[in-house]
Each structure stands twice: as structure tokens, then as C-alpha cells.
Amino acid sequence: MKYVNEFRAKDLAKKLAKQIAREADPSRTYNVMEFCGGHTHAIFRYGVQDLMPENVKFIHGPGCPVCVLPIARIDSAIELAEHHRAIVCTYGDMMRVPASKKKSLIKSKAAGADIRMVYSTQDALKIARDNPDRQVVFFAIGFETTTPPTAVAIKQAQAEKLENFSVFCNHVLTPAAIQHILQSPEVRQIGSVSIDGFLGPSHVSSIIGSAPYAYFAEEFQKPVVIAGFEPLDVMQSTLMLTRQINDGRFEVENEYTRVVTPQGNKKAQQLVSEVFELRRLFEWRGLGDVPYSALQIRQAFADFDAEKRFVITPSTGRDVKGCECPAILRGAKRPTDCKLFGTVCTPDNPQGSCMVSSEGSCAAYWSYGRFRGAKTKSVKKAQVA
Amino acid sequence: MNKISSRFPTRLKIKNGYVDMTHGAGGRAMAQLIDELFVRHFDNELLAQGNDQALFNVNSGRMVISTDGHVVSPLFFPGGDIGSLSVHGTINDVAMSGAQPLYLSASFILEEGFELAQLEKIVISMANAAKAAGVPVVTGDTKVVERGKGDGVFITTTGIGVVPEGLNISGLNARPDDAIIVSGFIGDHGVAIMSSRENLEFETEIVSDSACLHDLVADMVAAVPTIKTLRDPTRGGLASTLNEIAQQSGVGMQLNEDDIPLRPEVSAACELLGLDPLYVANEGKLIAICRRQDAEQLLKTMHNHPLGQHAAIIGHVVEDDLGFVTMETSFGGNRIVDWLAGEQLPRIC
Numbered sequence: 001m002k003y004v005n006e007f008r009a010k011d012l013a014k015k016l017a018k019q020i021a022r023e024a025d026p027s028r029t030y031n032v033m034e035f036c037g038g039h040t041h042a043i044f045r046y047g048v049q050d051l052m053p054e055n056v057k058f059i060h061g062p063g064c065p066v067c068v069l070p071i072a073r074i075d076s077a078i079e080l081a082e083h084h085r086a087i088v089c090t091y092g093d094m095m096r097v098p099a100s101k102k103k104s105l106i107k108s109k110a111a112g113a114d115i116r117m118v119y120s121t122q123d124a125l126k127i128a129r130d131n132p133d134r135q136v137v138f139f140a141i142g143f144e145t146t147t148p149p150t151a152v153a154i155k156q157a158q159a160e161k162l163e164n165f166s167v168f169c170n171h172v173l174t175p176a177a178i179q180h181i182l183q184s185p186e187v188r189q190i191g192s193v194s195i196d197g198f199l200g201p202s203h204v205s206s207i208i209g210s211a212p213y214a215y216f217a218e219e220f221q222k223p224v225v226i227a228g229f230e231p232l233d234v235m236q237s238t239l240m241l242t243r244q245i246n247d248g249r250f251e252v253e254n255e256y257t258r259v260v261t262p263q264g265n266k267k268a269q270q271l272v273s274e275v276f277e278l279r280r281l282f283e284w285r286g287l288g289d290v291p292y293s294a295l296q297i298r299q300a301f302a303d304f305d306a307e308k309r310f311v312i313t314p315s316t317g318r319d320v321k322g323c324e325c326p327a328i329l330r331g332a333k334r335p336t337d338c339k340l341f342g343t344v345c346t347p348d349n350p351q352g353s354c355m356v357s358s359e360g361s362c363a364a365y366w367s368y369g370r371f372r373g374a375k376t377k378s379v380k381k382a383q384v385a
Numbered sequence: 386m387n388k389i390s391s392r393f394p395t396r397l398k399i400k401n402g403y404v405d406m407t408h409g410a411g412g413r414a415m416a417q418l419i420d421e422l423f424v425r426h427f428d429n430e431l432l433a434q435g436n437d438q439a440l441f442n443v444n445s446g447r448m449v450i451s452t453d454g455h456v457v458s459p460l461f462f463p464g465g466d467i468g469s470l471s472v473h474g475t476i477n478d479v480a481m482s483g484a485q486p487l488y489l490s491a492s493f494i495l496e497e498g499f500e501l502a503q504l505e506k507i508v509i510s511m512a513n514a515a516k517a518a519g520v521p522v523v524t525g526d527t528k529v530v531e532r533g534k535g536d537g538v539f540i541t542t543t544g545i546g547v548v549p550e551g552l553n554i555s556g557l558n559a560r561p562d563d564a565i566i567v568s569g570f571i572g573d574h575g576v577a578i579m580s581s582r583e584n585l586e587f588e589t590e591i592v593s594d595s596a597c598l599h600d601l602v603a604d605m606v607a608a609v610p611t612i613k614t615l616r617d618p619t620r621g622g623l624a625s626t627l628n629e630i631a632q633q634s635g636v637g638m639q640l641n642e643d644d645i646p647l648r649p650e651v652s653a654a655c656e657l658l659g660l661d662p663l664y665v666a667n668e669g670k671l672i673a674i675c676r677r678q679d680a681e682q683l684l685k686t687m688h689n690h691p692l693g694q695h696a697a698i699i700g701h702v703v704e705d706d707l708g709f710v711t712m713e714t715s716f717g718g719n720r721i722v723d724w725l726a727g728e729q730l731p732r733i734c
Contacts, residue, residue, distance in 0.1 A: 010717045017717075045661075047718015231716050347726030358659075368720045 008046065008231055016235040017051040024242050030056045032241055033331055034199040035178055037064030037359025038229045044368035046231035056238065060361040062177055062286055062329040063201060065142040066093045067353040067360045070283045073170055074099040075315035077139045080168060081105075081113035084310050086135040088115045088168075089124035093357040094141060098350060100317030121153035128157070128165035137306045141170045145203040147295065148268040151275040154297065154304045168306040169297050172282065174204045175212045176293035182220045184287070184330055195331065197241040199234065200226040202256045207272075209264025213252045221250045228256040275301055285319070285353055286329030325352035328361055335365040342366065397421040402501040409495065409529030422505060423491075423525060426512040431488075431523040439488065439523035444547065451478035452543040458732040460507065460537055463577045464592030465668075467540055468511035473595050473668060474619070475542040476518055480599035481615040481671065483554040483606045484546035489515060491525040491542050496535030507538060518597040520544065546599075551610055558613035559634035563702040564680035566673045568601065568687060569695040570594070571623050572651040575665035579658065591650050596669030601692045605673065608686040614674035617667065621725040624663040626672055627710045628724045637705025640712040640722065644699045664725045674702065 024030060034040055040060045043049055049058060062068050074097055081088040088105070095106040095117060109115040114134075118124050121138060128136035140150045150167060157165040178198065200213055205226045213224045223244035227237030237255040244251060254260055275298060282294030297305040306312075319325060323345070324338035335341050335354065345351040347363050354360035358367070397417050407414035424432055431439040455471040465473075472489065479486040491511070495504065515522050522542075573594040580589045598617065606612060614634075618626035623645070631638050647662055655662045669692065675683050680698055687693030700712070710722040 008716050010715060013717050045720060046714045046716040047720045048716070050718040051716075231718075347723075363726075367723045367726070 012232055013051060013235060016232065016239060020056060020235070020239050020242055021053040023239070023246065024053050024056055025246060026053075026055060028055065029194075029196075030242055030245055031059050031194050031196045032056065032199060032238055033059040033061045033181075033195045033197070034227075034234070035061040035063040035174065036199070036201040036204070036229075037067070037357065038201070038203070039199055039227065039234055040064070040361055040364050041359050042229055042231050042234055044364040047368075048231050048234055051235065052238070056242065059195060059331040060328070060364075061181070061198075061331055062284070063143065063174065064354070064357050064359040064361075065146070065172070066097055066357040067325065067329060068172060068177070068284045068286065069094075069097070069141060069170055069353065070285045071099055071317035071319060072283065072315040074105070075103075075317045076312045077137075077168060078103055078105060078108045078113070079312055079315075080137050080306060080310060081115050082108060084135065085114075086137045086306075086310070087127060087131060088113070088137050088139055089118045089127060090115065090139040091119075091141065092117050094139060096350060096356050097353050098320065100315060121149045125153055125156060125162065125165065128162050129160075132164060134164060135309075136165050138165070138167045139170070140167050143172060143174050143201070143204050144207045144272075147171045147272050147276065148207065151271045154275050154301050155271075157304050158301065163303075166304050166306040166309045167297065169276070169295060171276065171295040172284065173293050173295070174201055174208070175216070176290055177284065177287065178213075179216050179220075180284075180287050180290045180293065181330055182216060182222065184332075195222065196245050197223040197225070199237050199241070200224045200252070202226060202228045202233070202260065205254075205256065205260040205264065207265050207268050209262050210252050210254045210260055211262045211264075217250050217252050223250045224252045226252070226254045226256050226260050228259070274298075284329075286326035320351045323352040325354045325362070328354055335362040338362070392420070393417045397501070399501045399505050404495045404497055404499040404501060404504065404529055406497055406529055406531070409527055415527060419525075419527060422501075422508055423527070426505075426508045427515065427522045427525075428512065429521040429523060431521065432525070437524075439490070441488070441523075446550065447548045448545055449479055449482045449484045449548060450543065450545045451475060452541065453478055454539065454541040456536070456539050456732050457578065458536060459578075459581055460503070462581045462593055463589075464573075465595040466507060466510050467538060468507035468509070469514040470595050470668060471540040471542045472511055472514035472518060472520070472522075473597050475544040476520055476597045476599055477617045477668075477671070479544040479546040480597075480602045481554070481617055482546070482548055483552040483602060483612070483615065484548045484599075485603060486518070486520045486544050486546040486599050489520055489522045489542050489544045491522050491540060493525065493527045494535055494539040494541075495527065495529045496537055497529055497532040499537050504538065507540075511540075514597070518599065520597075520599075549606065552606055552612075554606075554612055554615050556614055556616060556630045556633040559630055559636050559674045559702045560613070561636060561702050561704040562677050563613060563674050564677050564698050565627070565638060565640070565700045565702065566675070566680065566684060566687070566696055567618075567623065567646065567699050568598070568671045568673070568693045569669075570646045570648045570651065571618070571667055571670060572647065572655065572662035572665035574668040575622070575660070576651050576654045578666075580654070589650060589654060591648070591654065594667055594669035596692055598669065598671050598692060601687065601690045602671070604686050604690050605683060609675055609679045609683045611679055612673055612675050612683065615671055617671050619668060620666050622662070622664040622666055623672070624661075624710065624722045625725045627722065628708070630672070630674065631705075631708040631710055634702075635706065635708060637703045637708060638700055638710040639703050640700035640710065642712050642715045644697050646695045646697050663722060677701070
């Protein structure tokens with residue numbers, strides 16, 4: 001795999017690891033929050049944490065689109081399929097996320113609802129074309145990266161006069177979420193989470209550019225390095241953050257220059273702003289209601305907005321009792337701090353959203369790092385004894 | 386030729402015909418389907434006798450039996466189809482005890498409306514696979530379900546075989562320090578199936594590795610009769626199969642990612658689809674666990690067989706009460722290799 005394996009080279013990784021160890025000041029800690037689930041996944045899959053010195057730690061952020069969707073929105077998707085008898089099309093990971101009343105899309109499908117897994121918006125459009133007598137709803141989720149394809153689908157549906165197609169829009173925005181974390185009481189008042197710097201999202205930034213992070217780097221005095229998703233990217237970016245922290249700088253730097261520019265992809269941005277507008281308030285799992293943190297479909301395309309086409313009952317669904325997903329998504333707790341982790345909550349039987357997607361912290365902990373958690377626990381016990 | 390004396394006045398219309406409910410009803414139509422399709426192509430004496438069971442002599446010793454249902458979608462995929470797969474899958478399950486497979490039985494669940502021409506294609510493919518393996522299909526069953534209640538055809542095969550004297554092969558036998566060997570490139574089958582799925586077609590040269598492994602196994606057990614464990618990593622892939630064995634034997638495993646044979650095309654396809662090749666299904670690969678001192682000889686034997694050319698030692702069994710499978714990544718870190726969670730890809734075999 002040309003242009004992929006180069007970013008996974010062991011020798012370079014070892015060199016970078018040495019460099020980080022050399023430059024990291026042993027008298028302090030470096031808490032680096034990787035916002036994106038893609039980074040979380042890379043860190044665990046390649047064992048990046050093993051290569052870091054003891055005092056450089058990754059804190060996993062809320063950047064997994066499946067994880068941050070509140071239970072109420074999944075309830076609504078289920079309602080569209082069960083009550084409104086629509087064909088609901090969704091990305092695979094969404095299927096297993098727990099909803100209210102012990103339901104999930106996959107369970108609802110088994111019980112007879114027409115819920116289909118798709119790989120792209122184009123699949124959903126095809127299903128709409130093939131089933132002209134059925135309502136077809138695309139359950140749109142994701143950060144800035146997945147928004148342009150949804151915009152394209154809506155425009156395409158309009159051009160084709162595909163009247164049975166609509167979009168249940170749940171697209172969310174990265175900068176608003178990072179800012180919200182930095183303003184959360186845990187970070188601001190209690191000081192229980194000390195975040196020293198951010199690994200900024202790579203694919204998201206390829207759309208929005210690196211400029212939108214400048215404001216909060218300045219406002220909250222935290223450095224940001226836009227990092228690619230390959231393990232070497234993560235290490236190089238961590239080195240860059242270490243240097244900024246050592247120098248007391250808080251700039252937005254771009255490690256992922258092979259894709260990201262300061263201004264981003266103008267064409268995609270235009271497309272998105274043509275179809276979507278800011279939503280005044282949107283609930284995030286773990287962060288609560290965050291102002292202007294999500295998108296909704298503009299009036300001009302209202303015909304394709306599932307929230308306008310169907311009457312959806314507002315759900316009051318709440319997370320499973322004891323589930324720490326909210327605190328984990330804010331970086332305030334680690335998956336192993338949750339009582340449900342590894343007991344009733346496993347990837348085979350997820351109780352919270354973070355245990356579902358491979359980008360979720362809990363699933364990553366369980367799948368790739370479980371043994372490390374077990375070791376830490378036994379060490380703690382030994383110390384107490 | 387006297388038409389009146391013939392069992393069936395007209396031949397089964399395979400070219401433009403369809404499976405209908407009478408083909409499973411037990412009457413003349415079913416008898417004709419069995420005669421002109423199954424008996425004709427499977428072509429062996431035991432089946433031709435027309436009994437509801439196959440009768441044969443047994444030698445003394447230990448026998449094994451294994452059964453496997455096949456529901457793969459699509460029915461035809463690069464490198465195989467449901468027919469050949471249903472032969473390979475069961476023969477492999479029998480062979481993983483070290484046994485020489487002897488006979489197969491086959492149960493067909495057909496959906497009303499399924500094209501007879503397609504069915505014949507599948508049966509011929511199955512017959513060819515059985516002939517090539519030297520393991521005949523000697524008894525069978527046919528049922529038909531109403532349209533919409535099946536998906537064309539489901540095939541369940543059962544195989545029996547005889548285990549040579551002196552072998553003790555089981556998932557319970559892995560011990561610390563044993564070597565873990567895989568017989569070749571992993572993930573080919575899963576990626577080949579995925580590439581031919583209707584909603585996901587992508588251009589690839591990858592074909593399924595679907596193959597019978599009993600011949601390779603015969604060479605292996607002849608060269609190294611002390612082999613401890615054999616298993617074919619089908620659904621759930623290499624990762625899940627190793628976890629199964631680790632649990633069964635109460636040991637851990639340490640793998641080295643760099644040593645796991647993986648085609649660049651499969652690796653690239655997995656990258657694209659967000660799959661981990663360790664969890665992708667195989668249909669013509671096996672995992673062997675043997676004493677460290679036997680590993681080189683076993684590997685040499687495998688390299689001399691066409692189905693074991695790319696065999697490699699991928700790691701070792703270690704002591705671990707928790708039964709974890711861990712892996713040093715190509716990147717130099719360590720990660721756990723857990724069981725497959727949920728469904729990576731439905732209806733793969």
C-alpha cells in the first residue's frame with residue numbers, strides 16, 4: 001500500500017519516540033486530548049501509547065460521531081422506521097447504539113422495521129429510486145467530513161425530483177464541541193481534567209481548514225496540532241505539541257500538510273452552506289445542549305428534511321443508569337473508571353455509545369487495551385496492600 | 386426407446402425451469418429432480434442405489450463427524466460459489482482433527498422460483514469439488530420453501546472421516562512455548578465476497594481462497610504426528626480462531642504482525658472498507674500449533690504443498706490465565722487481539 005505503509009514505519013516510529021522522550025520534561029505531565037475517534041483508534045490499534053514516555057498521556061475526546069449522538073435522536077430514527085414505516089438507511093456503526101427501552105436500530109430491524117445499512121448517501125438515493133412507493137430516510141450523522149456528501153445527496157434528490165427521499169440531519173461541528181469542552185466546569189473550575197494541548201482532527205480540517213481553531217487556541221491558551229490519522233502522524237504531532245507546551249506557545253500548527261490547508265476546501269464549504277445552516281441548539285451525548293454546534297437543512301431544501309416531513313415525537317430517552325459515557329466523552333473519566341465497563345457493558349452487549357464504534361474510547365480500550373487496564377488495576381491493588 | 390417404461394416421460398427442463406413446490410413434496414417431481422440433477426452429477430454408486438441412507442463398511446479406529454450450513458450471499462463469487470464452498474467447508478472441519486474425510490451428505494433447502502439452471506451450476510460445482518477431493522456425496526435431502534422464505538438455496542453438508550492412529554489433535558492442547566503457524570495469506574475469502582456484494586462492488590483481482598485442506602493436513606500429520614492443534618480460521622478470522630484456542634487451552638498467545646502473511650491487495654481493500662484483516666474470513670487456510678522444536682520441519686512440509694506455500698510462523702503460545710491474544714504491531718507497539726465483536730460481514734459462508 002504505497003503512501004500508507006510509509007506512515008507506519010517502525011524505524012521512524014522508534015526515532016520519533018526517542019525524540020519525544022528526550023524533549024518531554026520529566027518534571028511535568030503532558031496531557032494531550034485527541035479529539036477524533038480516528039486518532040483514538042490509531043493510538044490503540046498500533047500501540048502508540050506504548051511508545052510514549054510515562055508522562056505523555058492521551059486523553060480521548062468526543063470526536064466519534066456515533067458516540068456523541070444522544071439517545072433521543074436514535075429513538076427518533078426508530079420512530080421513523082417503526083411508526084412512519086419509512087425505510088431508514090444508516091451507516092453500520094449506528095445500528096448497534098443503544099436507544100431507549102433497550103432498543104436499538106438492529107433490534108428494531110429484527111422486529112420487522114425496514115432499516116438498511118448503507119455505505120454512502122448514494123446507496124440511500126438508489127434505495128429511494130428503487131422503492132418509489134416507500135418513504136426513504138437517510139439517517140445522516142457525522143462531523144464536517146461527512147456533511148458534503150449529504151449536501152450532494154439532497155441536491156441530487158431535488159434535481160431528480162425524488163420526492164420519497166429525505167434526510168434526518170444530525171451533522172455536528174467540531175470547533176463548537178472543543179470549545180464547549182474547554183468551557184466545561186471540569187476543565188475551568190474543578191480542574192480535574194488538565195488538557196495541555198489538542199491533536200486536531202485531520203479529515204474534518206481538510207474541509208474546514210486549520211483557521212477555525214485559531215480562536216480557541218488563543219482564547220484558552222492551548223496549543224492545537226492538526227494531525228493525520230496514521231500512527232506516525234500522531235507521533236509527529238505529539239512531538240510538535242510537546243515543543244509548543246515546553247515553549248509556552250499556543251498556536252495552531254498543521255502536521256497534516258499533505259491534505260489540510262489553512263482555508264480548507266472552499267468548494268465543499270460552499271456546498272454545505274448552500275444546503276445547511278447552523279442549528280441554534282443541539283444536544284450532544286456527554287456535553288448536553290451545545291449552542292450552534294450542529295447543522296440543519298435550510299428552508300430552500302425543506303422538502304427533503306425528515307424533521308419537517310414527519311411529525312416526530314420528542315423523546316425523553318436517557319442514558320442507561322451508571323453509564324459513564326458522558327464523562328468519558330468530556331475526557332473527565334477513563335473507560336476503566338466506569339462500573340459497567342467490561343462487566344455488563346462489552347462490545348457484544350454495549351450499554352453506552354462509546355462501547356459501540358471502533359472509534360469509541362470504551363470499545364478501543366476493550367478491544368485493544370483491556371490487558372493494560374487489568375495490569376494497572378492489579379498494580380494499584382498491590383500498592384494498597 | 387419405449388417412453389411408457391421410462392420413470393419420467395419428459396426430461397426435467399433445466400434450461401428455463403424453476404424450482405416449484407412439487408420439487409420438495411416427495412412425489413414424482415422430487416424424484417426426478419434428485420435423479421436428473423443430484424444423482425446424475427454427484428455420480429457415485431452409493432447415491433445411485435437410491436436409498437434414504439448410504440451403507441458402507443467401517444474400519445476399526447476413531448471416526449469424526451462434522452456439519453456445516455452454508456448461506457453465502459451472493460451465491461457465486463470470485464473464486465467459488467456456494468456449491469464448492471459447501472464441500473470445502475465441511476471437508477476442512479473434518480480434516481482439522483487430522484482425519485482423512487471419507488463421505489459427505491448434503492441437504493438442500495431450495496426457494497420456490499429458484500432457476501434450475503442456477504441450481505445445476507451449483508450442483509456441478511459441488512460435484513467437481515467433491516470429485517477433486519476424492520470425497521463423494523453419498524446421501525442427501527431436498528426441501529422446498531415458498532418464495533420469499535429462503536434466498537435461492539441453502540446447503541448443509543455433513544462429513545465423516547477416519548483419524549489415523551497416534552494422532553491427538555485438539556484445541557485443548559496448546560501449551561506455552563508452542564509455535565503458531567498459519568498456512569498462507571489471510572483475508573482473501575472475506576474480501577472476495579465483499580467485492581462482489583451488490584451494494585459494494587469494487588474492482589479487485591482478489592479471489593476466494595476456498596479449498597480443501599485435507600491433503601495438506603495428510604502431509605502435515607505424516608511429517609509431524611505430534612501436531613497439537615489444527616483449526617481453519619473461517620468466520621471471525623484469524624483473531625477469533627486464536628482466541629477460541631487460547632480459551633480452550635487456558636493459555637495466551639503473542640503474535641508478531643510483521644510475520645502474518647497478508648496480500649497487499651487485501652490489506653488495501655481492508656484499509657478502504659475499514660476492516661481489520663485479522664477478523665476477515667478465510668475458507669482455505671489453517672492454523673497449526675506444534676512444539677517449538679517441530680515448527681521448522683512442519684513449515685518445510687507445508688511449503689512443499691501448493692496450499693501451504695506461504696505458510697509462516699506468526700507467534701508463540703505464552704502463559705496467561707486470562708487467555709489474551711496480544712500482538713506486537715508492525716509499528717512497534719503492542720495491542721490486544723480480541724474476539725470479533727458484533728458482525729463484521731454477514732453471510733460470508
